[in-house]
Amino acid sequence: MSIRRNIAFGWLLALLVIALFTRLGFWQLGRMHQKQAMLDAVHAVLHDRRPQPLAVAADPQRGTAYAWSAGAGRFAALPAILLDNQGRGDRAGVRAYRVFQPVSGMPLLVELGWLPLPGDRRLPEVPLPATTHVAGLLLPPPSAGIVDVPAVAQPDGTLLAIALDLPMLRHALRLPALAPRVLKLDPAQRLAPGPAYARDLDILPNTLPPERHLGYAVQWFGLALAVLATALVLTFRKPARTQGARTPRTHA
Template sequence: MTRQHTAVFGWVLAVLVAAVFCGLGVWQLQRMHQKEALLAQLPPGRDNAVRLDQAAATPDALHWVRDQLQFLPGTVLLDNQLREGRAGIKVYQPARAASGAVVLVDLGWLPLPADRQLPVIKSEQGSQALQGLWAPPPASGIALGPALTAAKQPQTWLATRMDLPAIATQLGLGAGALAPRVLRLDPTLPLGYARDLDLLPNTLPPSRHLGYAVQWFAMALAVLVIALVLQFKKRRKVEEEP
């Protein structure tokens, strides 16, 4: 390979790496803007509660939902969820309204022991009057590996991320059956587990995403600067050779 070919290859590699870093920086900025937009919305009061089908009609807005819901079989345990510094899982179960809308109900958080033995979950049964916050599910992050794996307990799945189409398929509901948001169950209701109504649970605040974006862009610039310096040194070395 000639020196010219080596230089071209080096620049192509540097530009590709810089482009990847810039792409990661743009993704972090998008996450920042999404979370800023969510936090800019004022959570609705309980006096302004709507039915589940009304909330689904404007899916991007926060709603306080109050409806009679029929719990459906199947439990999803979302892994890697922190609460007060402890690792655990979040428990979700689908429920259907009289309108036919189906939503994943956030029943709360349970700790995991050191051996990561999953607790036995008692599914909710029947039709119940529920209320809670219609809000986005926990962020999925970068998708690596399958979203769901079957647990030992029947009709229970351990999820690494909230892939709603995949969850709906596993629950036998059809890929597009689940509502695009989840119902964060009112902590005062006497069912489920430990929970709150934090809009950004177990995730980074917008300021951290901005910081990471700046780091990725700086790394992209550093790659190009290093490539330029190396190119300049090689050229000087060639010019100095007899």
């Protein structure tokens, strides 16, 4: 009876572990499909490049959509925002943002580009661009995840953030409103004055691409199969005989 009880407990534990690994595998598959859908949507937008007015950035019904947008206006004389922990290749850096006020519509954040950080982490200067016309990809801000840390004001007024929490930034910048989408500047657009920003239209910077999620899903499913195989082997293998056991003698 004790052996059966141990087998039942072992299978219960194995099934719980298999269920956990399988769930993690399907979660990774879900993330793969989600990110692939995002990449496909952006590819379609970049293929057409039909510019929409900057005012569409304020549409709450399209807060998670992608669009190519362009329009006139001016960069507001407000502090720059530097998004920290933004690697590019093997270099550490930040992504610089400024508030742009369109001729008509709600102000929105514009990503000027990526800048490297030196070894002493001295923050780069982000001059106010004199540009009066911008074009680029409208998209939701990078996910803040579970981080809830306010942006830290630097001595020059620049805000250093580890996540783009738009309501929090709107409050820090003392703006009555801020569009729910941000604009990634067209890499071909030049800004003056300003440093040599590195720009791209990558919507998944510093995150896992779809193929990595697929690889992790395969690993989790493989672990689930390994646990199942181990449980089957331990259940159906023949018990080994005790070494040195003697055959009982028979007496005439």
